[in-house]
Amino acid sequence: MTAELKSYQMFVAGDWCEAEAGECFASTNPATEEDWAKIPAASEADVNRAVLAAHTAFEEGPWPRTSPTERGKKLRQLADLIKPKAEALGRTETIDTGKLFRETRWQANNVAAMYEFYGGLADKVNGYVPPLAPDQNLMYVTHEPVGVVAAIVPWNTQIQLAANKVGPALAAGNSVVVKASEHASAAMLDFAAIVAELDLPPGTFNVITGLGEPCGRTLTAHPHVDRISFTGGIETARRIIPSTANNIAKLSLELGGKSPVVVFDDADLESAVNGVLAGIFGASGQSCAAGSRLILQAGIYDEMLGHLKARAVEIVVGDPLAEATQMGPLATLAQRERAERIVGLSLDQGARLVTGGGRPSALSKGWYYEPTILECDDQSLPCVQTELFAPILSVLRFNDEAEAVALANGTEFAFAGGVFTRDSARGIRMARAIRAGRIWVNTYRRSSVLTPFGGFRNSGYGREAGIDAIRDFTETKGTMIEVSGEPMADPFIMG
Numbered sequence: 001m002t003a004e005l006k007s008y009q010m011f012v013a014g015d016w017c018e019a020e021a022g023e024c025f026a027s028t029n030p031a032t033e034e035d036w037a038k039i040p041a042a043s044e045a046d047v048n049r050a051v052l053a054a055h056t057a058f059e060e061g062p063w064p065r066t067s068p069t070e071r072g073k074k075l076r077q078l079a080d081l082i083k084p085k086a087e088a089l090g091r092t093e094t095i096d097t098g099k100l101f102r103e104t105r106w107q108a109n110n111v112a113a114m115y116e117f118y119g120g121l122a123d124k125v126n127g128y129v130p131p132l133a134p135d136q137n138l139m140y141v142t143h144e145p146v147g148v149v150a151a152i153v154p155w156n157t158q159i160q161l162a163a164n165k166v167g168p169a170l171a172a173g174n175s176v177v178v179k180a181s182e183h184a185s186a187a188m189l190d191f192a193a194i195v196a197e198l199d200l201p202p203g204t205f206n207v208i209t210g211l212g213e214p215c216g217r218t219l220t221a222h223p224h225v226d227r228i229s230f231t232g233g234i235e236t237a238r239r240i241i242p243s244t245a246n247n248i249a250k251l252s253l254e255l256g257g258k259s260p261v262v263v264f265d266d267a268d269l270e271s272a273v274n275g276v277l278a279g280i281f282g283a284s285g286q287s288c289a290a291g292s293r294l295i296l297q298a299g300i301y302d303e304m305l306g307h308l309k310a311r312a313v314e315i316v317v318g319d320p321l322a323e324a325t326q327m328g329p330l331a332t333l334a335q336r337e338r339a340e341r342i343v344g345l346s347l348d349q350g351a352r353l354v355t356g357g358g359r360p361s362a363l364s365k366g367w368y369y370e371p372t373i374l375e376c377d378d379q380s381l382p383c384v385q386t387e388l389f390a391p392i393l394s395v396l397r398f399n400d401e402a403e404a405v406a407l408a409n410g411t412e413f414a415f416a417g418g419v420f421t422r423d424s425a426r427g428i429r430m431a432r433a434i435r436a437g438r439i440w441v442n443t444y445r446r447s448s449v450l451t452p453f454g455g456f457r458n459s460g461y462g463r464e465a466g467i468d469a470i471r472d473f474t475e476t477k478g479t480m481i482e483v484s485g486e487p488m489a490d491p492f493i494m495g
């Protein structure tokens with residue numbers, strides 16, 4: 001590891017620290033393939049220290065005992081602190097992940113808006129009084145913070161994904177340990193530096209960095225962790241679920257997708273083309289909601305595919321920091337190698353290449369992959385069934401609505417789906433029939449912190465964002481009070 005790498009530290013118990021054993025790893029810029037930052041690699045001991053800090057802050061510190069209105073104010077202050085730093089945060093995220101600077105800058109500003117929203121929710125968590133009979137005891141139901149929240153995030157859109165966990169968790173009065181992605185820890189630590197300016201009680205907010213093993217595993221299995229909010233891949237989720245047998249932590253899983261976009265013969269084709277391009281080539285296809293399966297009706301199949309090919313070859317691929325760039329590199333080398341392998345397998349099994357399918361010849365450095373379109377006659381091809389997290393679109397043909405629904409629901413995933421049609425009744429029928437947590441009709445990839453987000457089936461369980469998000473970080477308590485004024489009767493005398 002060379003001296004010119006920028007050195008980062010973790011944020012634990014209100015202080016900056018190295019990993020106890022001094023271990024670290026390099027972060028690599030996907031556009032240049034050069035290491036640029038040095039990140040601490042947390043060991044089991046480091047994780048234990050962070051969880052203990054969060055646990056102590058929760059058990060003894062002022063944050064859970066602060067009035068919800070005051071907690072809300074603090075989160076709105078955080079939003080104000082983020083705004084002037086949004087550009088710098090976005091730049092770090094771009095260098096770390098290869099995601100377009102235009103997008104990371106916008107998202108960092110959006111993150112400020114998200115903390116404003118969650119700050120606003122802090123004092124809206126009303127309890128209720130169940131309508132027991134007047135001669136029965138009085139019960140009131142309240143919502144209390146759950147305790148220590150472990151927030152585990154992937155590398156794509158990390159600050160924004162973390163906001164959907166940290167925002168409602170802090171608003172509800174919990175303490176939080178964020179585990180940054182090993183592929184993009186720097187932006188999370190830059191964000192921690194902004195939170196540090198807030199002067200939250202020490203241990204209330206912590207960021208640790210490290211690999212899935214041992215850092216992620218130790219965190220999710222820790223006996224003091226009460227709630228795990230995970231965003232990432234299905235294989236990692238399968239390792240986390242058994243961990244919760246140790247701590248009985250409540251778990252939510254935001255996993256991957258293989259989302260269908262169904263375009264009917266009667267659709268506004270220009271709008272549909274834009275929707276499909278946004279769905280699969282936005283963020284180089286590295287989005288849980290990527291519209292990676294295009295299901296086209298036979299009557300417009302050739303015309304639509306022609307338009308898509310013409311637009312795909314025009315996409316400006318290159319330096320993600322440049323304003324004119326439309327698609328950056330993939331975030332990791334492994335990601336590109338996997339995409340290449342699955343595309344190769346699919347071509348061997350009968351998929352037909354419409355465009356792309358390789359590394360852009362003009363770019364000798366960086367983990368770039370061409371915008372790629374594959375025609376697929378068979379729903380079982382690997383490129384149709386596998387989440388690729390890359391700019392690769394699989395195209396299938398259908399004749400009638402029933403066939404479109406069967407194709408749309410034909411993978412293990414059920415994260416999102418899109419429908420393009422001018423027939424509004426059909427749009428509603430399709431929205432009902434597609435099994436997924438988010439459906440877009442005549443649009444795609446739009447979202448807001450006001451709207452709940454999450455998948456069905458192997459795309460996970462639990463919902464993030466929206467007005468109910470804060471309740472998801474609380475426990476419900478019922479308190480029953482004797483109101484008749486009578487002493488409690490002897491339990492062994494019946495009647």
Ligand code: NAD
Nearest residue numbers: 153154155180181212216217232233236239254255256288
């Ligand atoms: P990943 O599952 O490899 O890693 C996610 C996080 O889990 C990382 O911080 C990683 O270090 C950690 N981790 C790894 N092993 C662990 C373990 N044993 N215990 C606990 N934590 C562990 O995912 P990735 O490759 O970084 O991200 C891509 C995946 O994330 C895709 O599947 C994508 O669809 C999904 N994703 C989902 C959403 C959503 O909102 N549903 C959003 C973005 C990305």
